[in-house]
Amino acid sequence: xxxxxxxxxxxxxxxxxxxxxxxxxxxxxxxxxxxxxxxxxxxxxxxxxxxxxxxxxxxxxxxxxxxxxxxxxxxxxxxxxxxxxxxxxxxxxxxxxxxxxxxxxxxxxxxxxxxxxxxxxxxxxxxxxxxxxxxxxxxxxxxxxxxxxxxxxxxxxxxxxxxxxxxxxxxxxxxxxxxxxxxxxxxxxxxxxxxxxxxxxxxxxxxxxxxxxxxxxxxxxxxxxxxxxxxxxxxxxxxxxxxxxxxxxxxxxxxxxxxxxxxxxxxxxxxxxxxxxxxxxxxxxxxxxxxxxxxxxxxxxxxxxxxxxxxxxxxxxxxxxxxxxxxxxxxxxxxxxxxxxxxxxxxxxxxxxxxxxxx
Amino acid sequence: xxxxxxxxxxxxxxxxxxxxxxxxxxxxxxxxxxxxxxxxxxxxxxxxxxxxxxxxxxxxxxxxxxxxxxxxxxxxxxxxxxxxxxxxxxxxxxxxxxxxxxxxxxxxxxxxxxxxxxxxxxxxxxxxxxxxxxxxxxxxxxxxxxxxxxxxxxxxxxxxxxxxxxxxxxxxxxxxxxxxxxxxxxxxxxxxxxxxxxxxxxxxxxxxxxxxxxxxxxxxxxxxxxxxxxxxxxxxxxxxxxxxxxxxxxxxxxxxxxxxxxxxxxxxxxxxxxxxxxxxxxxxxxxxxxxxxxxxxxxxxxxxxxxxxxxxxxxxxxxxxxxxxxxxxxxxxxxxxxxxxxxxxxxxxxxxxxxxxxx
Numbered sequence: 269x270x271x272x273x274x275x276x277x278x279x280x281x282x283x284x285x286x287x288x289x290x291x292x293x294x295x296x297x298x299x300x301x302x303x304x305x306x307x308x309x310x311x312x313x314x315x316x317x318x319x320x321x322x323x324x325x326x327x328x329x330x331x332x333x334x335x336x337x338x339x340x341x342x343x344x345x346x347x348x349x350x351x352x353x354x355x356x357x358x359x360x361x362x363x364x365x366x367x368x369x370x371x372x373x374x375x376x377x378x379x380x381x382x383x384x385x386x387x388x389x390x391x392x393x394x395x396x397x398x399x400x401x402x403x404x405x406x407x408x409x410x411x412x413x414x415x416x417x418x419x420x421x422x423x424x425x426x427x428x429x430x431x432x433x434x435x436x437x438x439x440x441x442x443x444x445x446x447x448x449x450x451x452x453x454x455x456x457x458x459x460x461x462x463x464x465x466x467x468x469x470x471x472x473x474x475x476x477x478x479x480x481x482x483x484x485x486x487x488x489x490x491x492x493x494x495x496x497x498x499x500x501x502x503x504x505x506x507x508x509x510x511x512x513x514x515x516x517x518x519x520x521x522x523x524x525x526x527x528x529x530x531x532x533x534x535x536x537x538x539x540x541x542x543x544x545x546x547x548x549x550x551x552x553x554x555x556x557x558x559x560x561x562x563x564x565x566x567x568x569x570x571x572x573x574x575x576x577x578x579x580x581x582x583x584x585x586x587x588x589x590x591x592x593x594x595x596x597x598x599x600x601x602x603x604x605x606x607x608x609x610x611x612x613x614x615x616x617x618x619x620x621x622x623x624x625x626x627x
Numbered sequence: 628x629x630x631x632x633x634x635x636x637x638x639x640x641x642x643x644x645x646x647x648x649x650x651x652x653x654x655x656x657x658x659x660x661x662x663x664x665x666x667x668x669x670x671x672x673x674x675x676x677x678x679x680x681x682x683x684x685x686x687x688x689x690x691x692x693x694x695x696x697x698x699x700x701x702x703x704x705x706x707x708x709x710x711x712x713x714x715x716x717x718x719x720x721x722x723x724x725x726x727x728x729x730x731x732x733x734x735x736x737x738x739x740x741x742x743x744x745x746x747x748x749x750x751x752x753x754x755x756x757x758x759x760x761x762x763x764x765x766x767x768x769x770x771x772x773x774x775x776x777x778x779x780x781x782x783x784x785x786x787x788x789x790x791x792x793x794x795x796x797x798x799x800x801x802x803x804x805x806x807x808x809x810x811x812x813x814x815x816x817x818x819x820x821x822x823x824x825x826x827x828x829x830x831x832x833x834x835x836x837x838x839x840x841x842x843x844x845x846x847x848x849x850x851x852x853x854x855x856x857x858x859x860x861x862x863x864x865x866x867x868x869x870x871x872x873x874x875x876x877x878x879x880x881x882x883x884x885x886x887x888x889x890x891x892x893x894x895x896x897x898x899x900x901x902x903x904x905x906x907x908x909x910x911x912x913x914x915x916x917x918x919x920x921x922x923x924x925x926x927x928x929x930x931x932x933x934x935x936x937x938x939x940x941x942x943x944x945x946x947x948x949x950x951x952x953x954x955x956x957x958x959x960x961x962x963x964x965x966x967x968x969x970x971x972x973x974x975x976x977x978x979x980x981x982x983x984x985x986x
Contacts, residue, residue: 384888415888529773530777544899544903544904547904585720597904600928
């Protein structure tokens with residue numbers, strides 16, 4: 269969309285704008301890659317938290333969705349009858365979350381992950397009396413050093429534990445890969461798969477994810493499914509990583525210049541409550557579209573500070589459009605995003621139904 | 628409150644907990660300092676966004692509240708009949724915000740700030756036909772290099788412009804001071820006050836703010852009013868700054884250990900959506916109460932990574948309590964905080980009524 273898009277003039281700022289045409293193009297781009305390489309796509313909805321965008325992903329060919337929280341999954345399923353298959357890539361613990369999980373399992377095809385016997389045992393205790401067993405993946409640490417079992421041996425042990433636990437079935441292997449980690453994913457998963465198959469178990473699905481590495485996902489051919497999240501909107505971190513260009517960024521923050529107190533400094537009404545403080549390794553808090561010479565060097569909650577080497581060329585009342593460092597966290601801050609594209613003449617406010625959830 | 632507070636056991640995590648007894652003590656501590664030094668207190672509600680806590684501040688002696696957004700002020704005024712005096716320390720621009728501002732001005736004693744003729748002229752155009760003039764402060768840059776006129780001369784010029792603008796009256800001088808900036812506040816404000824008084828105008832109020840420097844506010848005796856925000860809850864940044872101890876931190880995040888995938892690594896269910904990525908110059912994303920040996924070195928949206936030098940001493944299912952780096956931004960992330968103290972036997976969920984506001 270053009271920088272001086274008149275459709276945005278009446279929006280009060282700071283406003284989070286989503287261009288559906290760009291989002292659709294991003295969805296189709298990765299779906300085409302995945303189709304060409306025989307990968308199934310299961311997008312992570314954390315980025316948009318919008319049932320209608322999940323529907324676009326499913327229409328393009330996705331086989332289901334990924335969520336990080338039970339309550340986000342509930343909001344998505346309630347918001348769209350098209351969402352029938354959900355993977356929650358998180359260790360679910362605690363009575364309240366397990367109860368919600370059991371309710372959800374009666375409504376859709378559901379799977380979760382586990383990386384310890386403690387988590388498996390909690391799931392088993394809750395699901396032992398349920399009509400259908402819960403599908404459980406083993407989360408594997410292939411180098412991101414977040415969650416995940418450390419070795420293929422431990423993965424195989426835990427797969428066996430899941431398979432023998434009442435109320436559960438073993439569904440496969442899951443990882444959140446490190447950057448440029450295809451070789452490690454391939455090595456870990458190949459070995460784990462062989463060990464698990466040697467126990468007589470089937471490894472139906474090997475699921476990996478992460479937008480930075482999505483266009484090289486096929487370099488770990490053991491992978492059968494991929495879970496990109498940010499790709500639907502893209503952001504400054506992915507542009508910097510080389511995954512896309514700014515013209516591929518579907519989510520932008522429209523802000524108003526409220527002060528130009530010095531020749532090389534301007535203050536906008538988008539601070540950490542609009543852009544978030546996520547740096548993701550970058551310098552500065554976002555990219556001002558059309559103005560490569562500016563940087564956002566400091567945020568307070570309601571102030572974003574833009575600085576320039578030379579005269580800043582901004583006046584009080586001007587509007588700027590910013591590509592944030594990290595789109596997903598921006599989505600979670602606002603009760604609604606303003607949707608353009610798809611033939612709309614003016615922005616349409618879409619409630620971010622899955623934001624702010626705890627369970 | 629004790630670390631192993633059984634009142635918190637049934638809370639689903641991540642949960643933001645506010646201890647009213649600690650908050651009350653924090654409020655009284657600064658009010659006593661201000662009273663002893665003849666300073667009026669006008670707390671900034673950005674930290675709590677809760678009318679009931681503003682009432683505690685007013686009961687302790689505050690003369691009114693400070694807000695950063697018109698819509699946050701609206702939410703506070705709607706939530707408490709005790710809130711009758713509001714200062715919005717922000718340049719208000721644009722038709723929608725100005726309309727809300729005019730409505731609010733009919734309900735409470737209201738003031739705003741401006742640091743440019745453009746902002747003053749926008750306010751004047753909107754308020755020229757209103758029954759009462761709007762009170763406008765000149766925002767001054769005393770070294771924080773955010774908003775604010777750069778010199779006392781410019782402050783005096785803008786004060787004159789406000790005084791002559793239809794629909795407005797000049798209310799005084801406002802600053803958000805830099806760290807340890809009392810001498811600069813004193814010098815700037817003394818000179819600006821003299822220049823403005825030489826024009827025949829009265830400088831009724833000189834208002835400064837910021838919790839880091841609050842206990843030295845009286846070292847700029849030209850100041851008549853102070854606007855601390857974070858002081859009501861405190862946080863890791865203020866502990867590090869030396870303003871308080873961890874026992875003075877009223878806001879904590881309760882999280883559950885969901886994975887202990889290595890001897891010196893644990894993952895909790897509080898990530899950047901619960902703790903935020905604000906570093907405020909610190910290393911790590913929060914302090915685990917009672918465990919000085921741990922650090923939170925990495926956040927994803929739903930994962931917080933805790934690392935240790937030696938064995939981590941945490942198990943899956945354990946709960947930890949974290950003092951975040953920056954309490955104010957945590958408040959804005961959640962729809963409700965869980966209040967303990969004040970004689971309550973169990974936590975009470977209070978909706979954060981002023982969160983997520985745009986106007």
